[in-house]
Amino acid sequence: MTDQALAEQALVEEATKKSGLIWVRGASVPTLDPQDVGAPTRPLWHVWHDGAVYVVGDGPGEQPLPGLVDGREAVVTVRSKDKGGRLVSWTAAVVELAPGSEEFGVAVGELKGKRLNAPDGEAMTERWARQCRVVRLTPTGSVAALPDGSLAAAPVPTSATTRLPVPAGLPRLLFKKRRR
Template sequence: MTTEQAVAEIAGVMKKAGLVWLSWGGGRPAPAWFAAVDGSYVVLADRSGSAEQPLPGLADAGAAQVVVPAKPATTRLAGWTARVRRLEPGSEEWTTAAHVLRTERLNASGLDTQLDRWQTEADLLVLEPTGEITENAGNYDDSSRLESPASTPATTRGARPITLHRRSVRRPKLT
């Protein structure tokens, strides 16, 4: 398969997705929403702990593995390798990509200051297909994708608290 054919196949698969899973640097895969801009795919990565999607270290990774899930989210459609490139804020390419991402952004708050906030608090990253398809129909990786849950300070609730004046579980029979 040539690079042009691979890029065309990737474009066909990406049209069916609104979310992809990205992995880079040996870390855990992370979900990311994206927008297609001129044959490449742009993601928004949080830089300073703001309310955007957290993709720590992706801007400096250089390359990432992209997994495209099927709509029921129980299977994979494809996997491919991407070059990661950061767009410079204020450039013409950044402005074009930001306007496309803005229309794709769901549940955005502060629409009037969104582009200014992205310039200072987030990175716009371009995922350019390298032409390497790692998984596609009939050629899936058989390795287990199970991972242990991410560590978190959250704990289980424990025993239920005692509540006064609560209706008893067993109700008396009415005669």
């Protein structure tokens, strides 16, 4: 591996470990182009374990996993935990784990510690095995260059206007009513 590839691998791993939320887009023909329109990009909570991201979803009360199809690729964008800006985008191989397998058990054990506000507490692991999908996203080594410009979408045209300034006497009127 070259020094560049090792640095990119380290960036992907450290950024993904530290971020509590990743943005994932599954696509039929994945590209690293952020302008590519495929499946919707979704924020997902996750856990990084043993060189891959694990996510759980597509069940009652869990996050949706649209476009994450076994055997395909997805684009993962990792944001900075403190500033929220994009740090890195990378492609991932998508593998759905079979319930009952050893890898499924390890992944569920790691995910269980990160799941907040589970409606069924300790029984959630059995529910995940019955009703949800657990997916592993393994980095393929492709890292996208950060974009030069903003990727923000233009606001939708509307006839709505911003609110006018508050009249100077309004606060006095409101406070008078409270005193009575």
